[in-house]
Amino acid sequence: MELLGGATEPLSLTQIANHLETTKTTAQRFLNTLIQLGYVRRADGKKYLLGHKVLSLAFRFLHSEGVFSHARPYLEDLSSELERSVSMGVLDDTEVLVIFRKERTRFYPFAVYVGSKTPSYCTAMGKVLLAALEDDELKALLERANLFKVTAKTVVSKTAIFKEAKKTRERGYAIVDQEFSLDLYAIGVPLLNHSNEVVASVSISLNVRDKDDPKLLERAKAKLFAAGQQISQGLGYDGPYPAITR
Template sequence: MHEEVGAEWQGDPEFMMSLARGLAVLRCFAEQERPLTIGQASQMTGLSRAAVRRCLYTLVRLGYAAQEDLSYVLRPKILSLGYAYLSSSSLAARAQPILDHLRDELGESCSLGVLEEDEVYYVARAEAGRIMSIALRVGSRLPLYATSMGRVLLAAKAREEQEAYLDRTELAAFTPKTLCTKSALVERLGQVRDDGFAIVDQELELGLRSIAVPVIGKGGVVAALNMGTQAARISAADLRTRCLPALRRGAQRLGMIAMM
């Protein structure tokens, strides 16, 4: 069973439950990545089909979605909501040239991510043009515990916060290599904090290897910068010797922006 959308705010007279439900339905499009039916959105959110129908009807009337037979798709107007964040965040808006430079220098895709709702959110990305099985883009979300950026962001938290996150998270094994026990992850996060970088070697997907470093701004770590590659192309040792120095230079430049 799904937890009722906004259940933790029940009884708060200032909380708009209808808005929370509408946003929950809107987020289904990001997870589905294809036309969405009322039944699919109902199953994904735990809302009744009637509630989902009203949310989708409202999105259509406002021009953010369109109906195609029995399914719904987003319309270009929805981009204005995401662009509002990108244009207001100096770090996300100004990161692209740095990511583009890193991609050209390393020949691999590079990304900038932030911690949000127990996940790492991609806020900027420079694609290398190679085909990878995981389709990543601005707005993508991945689990903290199984990604290099996520571990960098978690390692910056106090031990108590790390353990609380691990306690409330379903630690699934994406591959046979995935670290998915609390004790092993706490130990690895301590190593990441000491080293100042994280390498995830085929833990999220077999054949995928990545390295990430923290971006330090006002108040500490504000984001993570990473490079992802196919394991057959770059060894873990090369990630440390060839890629890590370039990522740290990029993170330093981004940190200067974050300080502004």
């Protein structure tokens, strides 16, 4: 399931068997069991991706926190007002599990969709979620994370990522400038609950050229911050915003 969750597109039986270093017969047996349980589903008959039951686990947690009912209308409006893609995600070990996606323009050479996973160290949502961790938790995560360059601008140094997390924490929001796509400039904010815990993060995807338009950039930030604050207030958070507490 981790293999399928980390993939940017459905995988074939051969790809799965090769990644797991096992035979296609063994891989097929595991897949059949997961399909029966609802954790994996077929795509186009010959490929596989995560099933809705995996997503339901994340959604169940978010529903129990009240996140989804508060967040969705704000995120839909945010995307419509700015005509930009908006995403929401939660930390799943070392990656970000996308649990909401309103796509307007794609800046990636691969698909980002609900249920997919993205790196935490080079995405706006991920940087927020990393900044919310305690220092020892963040160091442990970076030790086991697969840090690779997505673009020439991607930072993969553990020391540099740790320092960036501190900057993000102090700033209260995250910035990604061509680290996940050379065409992408993204801003991420936290969603906080009544206990001042960061329960999810939201990001808005801008074209990298948008950062040279001060009016557009400030409008995007203001709208994103307002949406994040309203969602957080609906979850019981009443502190300053944007802010990343631990």
